[in-house]
Amino acid sequence: KNVILGAGLVLALTGIMLSALWWWLVGRRERAVADQLRRLYLMVNQQKQIMDGVNSALSAGVVLNDLNGTIFYANQSFAHMVGMEANSMRGRPYTDLGTDIARSLVTHTLAVHQTGDLSSFTETLTVDGKPRYFFTSCTPFRDEAGRMSGVVSVYSDVTDLATAQQKAQQMVNQTVNAYVRAVEAVDSYLCGHSSLMAQLAVTLAYVLDKTDATTLATLRTAANLSQIGMIQLPRELLTKSGALTPEERTQLQKHVEYARRALEGIDFGLPVLEAISQMYEREDGSGYPAGLSGDAICENARILAVANTFCALVRSRSYRQALSVEQALEILSEQPPQYDMHVVAALRKFLASEQGAAFLAQLENSRHDNPEHEG
Known part of the structure; x- marks a missing residue:
């Protein structure tokens, strides 16, 4: 009986130790994963802040719209072009941006969708009530599967150059x-x-x-x-x-x-x-x-x-x-x-x-x- 009792105790202690070791290993892996996710989040967030800063500082207007004309993203320069706040533009249709800009985005979307490649345009748009000349470069935006899901348009104001x-x-x-x-x-x-x-x-x-x-x-x-x-x-x-x-x-x-x-x-x-x-x-x-x-x-x-x-x-x-x-x-x-x-x-x-x-x-x-x- 003593031998059986001792063996049981040894087995129980061994099981407890193995269980503790297993939980420790699992926890360590989860902690490592959590730490990687945290570092990834910090890096992505930092990159986002950098990109937001760059886009805000750009004199060129940058806008991303899907194939139906809904705005996904716009920087400060583009927001100024249409007289709106950048944060308020996400999810809004291009028809809310004024006739000139709406027509411009429709033209870009159709051209890029048909060719599936980079397109450029020279166009005149009304900004602050005055005509301005823009050179616009448009490129397809693709999802993880490589399918085209939208168009990125970069509006460069070339009015001063054109006037000169x-x-x-x-x-x-x-x-x-x-x-x-x-x-x-x-x-x-x-x-x-x-x-x-x-x-x-x-x-x-x-x-x-x-x-x-x-x-x-x-x-x-x-x-x-x-x-x-x-x-x-x-x-x-x-x-x-x-x-x-x-x-x-x-x-x-x-x-x-x-x-x-x-x-x-x-x-x-x-x-x-x-x-x-x-x-x-x-x-x-x-x-x-x-x-x-x-x-x-x-x-x-x-x-x-x-x-x-x-x-x-x-x-x-x-x-x-x-x-x-x-x-x-x-x-x-x-x-x-x-x-x-x-x-x-x-x-x-x-x-x-x-x-x-x-x-x-x-x-x-x-x-x-x-x-x-x-x-």
Whole structure:
């Protein structure tokens, strides 16, 4: 009995010790897990505070909305844009944010949802009763499974930059107009030529599907400034009624170099100087000043060459009468080609249209504005 009683006591003590050890191990693991969770919470909370601070300090407006247009998050800058408190925006529909912002968010959501990728927009929104220009970058927001659940839009106010660019462009335009007036004062036969050439060159670019802003601005500016080198040529050379001698023609061709010198110090932010320097080059290498040919001539210069020659041929000069449209087109289409045939084809297509007929009427009117050049 004593042995059995002793064995029972030993077993009981062993069980108690094992149970205590088990509870201690479990408690230790739970304490470790709890400690990890606490550290994770502190880290997440700290990161949240940092992100909230960064977002609050950002001048750009940041907003997250779901695919139904409900606002999940907005920083202080975005809240200021819509005239609301950031904390009060969570859970509200975009329709509560005003017509401009609502339309903007709908556009962003549809675009990003369709592409599933980053999209950007340039838009004008009313802030504090005044129009402001924004560059907005939008990216999809995805859940844990990788499914798109919303859109993050970052609104960067570029009004000051846009205003500065507009002022700079106005200064460039004023400079261009001053140059054009100076050229027309030297040779009255060039009166209106630059503006007609610019109009035609831009139109040809549209026909050729070259509609990016850089190309259009380059063609317009280069056309308006293309004759600037004429100012430095002798007036008697520009107004000579007879054929030019080889020496006189060589002297006349120097206007390209004069134009390059006059314009090389101006930063247009566009390849204007290249276009002006190459617009008198020809496809077969017979042009000037460098004798370039084919693809060595930039595309802008090839468009300007056709526009310049056509406008010049159908208007009078001191040494000849105006040619008909068909005569001008025949010269442009001569073989071997001196002009880009794709551009010439675009010119034919344009002239056959209703808009082309209106342009020809404008050319005809410009002749009547200068009757001393006719007959």
